[in-house]
Amino acid sequence: MNKSTGIIEFHYLVKDFSFSHRYACKLFLQQLFKKEKLPLVSLRYIFCDDEYLLAINRQFLQHDYYTDIISFPLSAPGEPLEGEVYISIPRVQENALAVGERFTRELHRVLFHGALHFCGYKDKNAAQQKAMRAKEEECLEAYVVFRKKLNAGRK
Numbered sequence: 001m002n003k004s005t006g007i008i009e010f011h012y013l014v015k016d017f018s019f020s021h022r023y024a025c026k027l028f029l030q031q032l033f034k035k036e037k038l039p040l041v042s043l044r045y046i047f048c049d050d051e052y053l054l055a056i057n058r059q060f061l062q063h064d065y066y067t068d069i070i071s072f073p074l075s076a077p078g079e080p081l082e083g084e085v086y087i088s089i090p091r092v093q094e095n096a097l098a099v100g101e102r103f104t105r106e107l108h109r110v111l112f113h114g115a116l117h118f119c120g121y122k123d124k125n126a127a128q129q130k131a132m133r134a135k136e137e138e139c140l141e142a143y144v145v146f147r148k149k150l151n152a153g154r155k
Contacts, residue, residue: 005030006040006081013048014089019107024147029115031146032139036119039080043118045111046086053088068092069110071117085114105140112139 008026012018019025033040050066057063057070068091075082087110096106116135122128 006033007042008040009042009044011044011046013046013052017047017089019104021147024150025108025111025143027150028143028146029111032112032115033081033119038119041075041080041082043081043115044084045114046084047089048086050088050090053086053091056086066091068095069114071114073118081118083118085111087111087114108143109136109140112136112143 008029010022010026029043030040053068053070054064054066057065057067060072061070066088068088070086072084072086073081074084087107092107092110093103095101096103099106101109113132113136116132116139117123121132121135123132
């Protein structure tokens with residue numbers, strides 16, 4: 001991947017976890033940032049467990065609770081994005097069960113959620129949460145279409 005599209009990396013701190021279609025997901029995320037007009041230098045997704053993410057939540061955000069995702073911009077506002085997104089796999093699994101969703105779909109929702117935060121979407125109040133959920137759904141639907149086109153192009 002070249003510098004004009006930005007580098008997206010996946011890092012695994014949990015055992016026995018990986019997900020399929022990583023390449024398609026990276027390409028889709030790059031397109032999302034282009035569509036949102038946010039230049040991307042690099043974005044690292046770190047897949048971890050609950051305790052790892054709880055420690056980050058306590059240390060950096062002074063929050064003493066479990067969460068599924070924390071996003072950290074590493075670049076200054078207005079600069080091309082460099083960032084990290086930490087995702088608790090056990091929390092995503094639990095959330096998927098709680099809402100009756102497939103784990104893979106919930107994982108992609110969280111991946112897109114992190115990217116959308118960098119694009120300026122918030123979720124601090126009810127109106128913002130509603131807008132964020134709508135944007136996540138839009139991304140999930142667009143990703144399905146994107147993957148189908150990508151697979152058709154490879155045949």
